[in-house]
Amino acid sequence: MGIQGKANLSVGWITLFLMGTDLFVVSPLLPFISETYKVSPETTGWMVTVFAVTYAFSAPFFGWLSDKKGRRTIITFGLLLFAISNVLTAFASSFLWLIVSRILAGLSVASVTPLIYAIIGDIAPPKRRGTWLSIVVSGHLTALWAGAPFGTILEYFLSWRSVFVVMATIGAILAVVNFKTWESIPKSDSTRKLVEGNMLRILGSVSVTTIWAISMYALYVYLGAALYSENRFSSSEIALAITFYGVGAVLGGLTSGKLTDKFGEKKVSNATLIFLTLILICLGLFFSSGGWVYFLLFIWALVGYAGFTSYQARLVVEYPKERGIVMAWNNTALYIGITIGSMIGGYVISIWGYSLLPYVCSIAAVASFVLSTQKVNNQKKDQLFQ
Known part of the structure; x- marks a missing residue:
């Protein structure tokens, strides 16, 4: 460089x-x-x-x-x-x-x-x-x-x-x-107008980010309250847990870049969604385990944001002439997912409590993986048709 x-x-x-x-x-x-x-x-x-x-x-x-x-x-x-x-x-x-x-x-x-x-x-x-x-x-x-x-x-x-x-x-x-x-x-x-099928393709691509955001933020928005309710964490312990999560997010984003360059954007983005599902299930099983939750929060953010970064790289490659609008729509999809995730999290808490949130997030991660792989299959069909 x-x-x-x-x-x-x-x-x-x-x-x-x-x-x-x-x-x-x-x-x-x-x-x-x-x-x-x-x-x-x-x-x-x-x-x-x-x-x-x-x-x-x-x-x-x-x-x-x-x-x-x-x-x-x-x-x-x-x-x-x-x-x-x-x-x-x-x-x-x-x-x-x-x-x-x-x-x-x-x-x-x-x-x-x-x-x-x-x-x-x-x-x-x-x-x-x-x-x-x-x-x-x-x-x-x-x-x-x-x-x-x-x-x-x-x-x-x-x-x-x-x-x-x-x-x-x-x-x-x-x-x-x-x-x-x-x-x-x-x-x-680029002078192409983003109309007809191309715009629909873009919206389908960024919808993966929306579902991913639900899998991350339905729990994260209520993380402090959940840690207090399930583990009786003090304010300092909650702050430490958020720090573990934040450090994991940064390291996940950074390590994802090298993995993406080595193995390809599609493989890394799909693999991280599989691991994200497994981590969220483990988080649900051991959320009330005290000190172990710090490690699980770190791994959750590490895997989750590695997936987000690799998917950004994937969009950049797939839309070389519309990067500006695709990145913008992807960020919009992110905010929509955060909003929907917070609403889903609030609904789950009001009926079943905090303990079910990680499992709900794991379902969203599975849905994001299915949508991501389905998008790949559709692209292969389009290329074969052309």
Whole structure:
């Protein structure tokens, strides 16, 4: 890997780390924001909801636009909007303006995150594409266990508003850095309209990510409450468990890249879904086993996010001329899966309790595997017909 390649990956990693931090840092800050604006915690939670909904609906548009106008312009615009939206969040005079600022933040992140994946897929050497994608994905995943705690520490010494001021400042700097970094990257040469069967094929492909997200987040959303209920974990023990999960997610994403480059995207993505099913069953059997749960959470995240990273690489290979829109739709599918997963998890808890959640997630993992292999079979038939 040359100096230019390392520079590109570094910029991509840092940018995705910032985008992930903006996503994950809000949750631990909600109590302080709620107190500032004198609203209930449930109402404050709309900050997360409007962000996620805006992201899910706007990401495909930015992906399509980047395939037409070039990724560099859209990424730079997104980072400038990111800086503006976080300044508005920091200094919002009312809760209504706070919600407006988070809608703008959702737009900004939707115009950056999937396009970083796409542009790395554009420039990566074909035999190293899996490794390159796994590196930048690890930036987003690192925010899961490092970005959010850093924001919490910053709030402790200064205020919750300072967290968003810092992110806005870094976003403005990264707008300039990204504009210079992707200067020599040519625009996509795709002029095909994504209509008729091609769009249906894309939606079928990204639906695998939706089911995968259900298998991960139906339990993860309620993980803290489940650990307290089933194991009587203290707050520090829950934090340690989340750390094990976060480290497993980062390592899974990184190791997946090399495995993908060696064995191929389809083999690795399908194999990880099989192992994910087995791990979730084991997690269900030994969830109340005390210390063993740390190890199981680590393995769960390791296998789960290895599958997510390899599937991203698979989509990049299968859609070489529509990477922008495919990565955008894949991120939308991810958010839809997270939302559905949280709803399913809440329903399961209300009727059967926490102990059944890992088994429900394992069923989703099996469904994702079946859908993934079915997609491969359909592609082989299409190629044979052609």
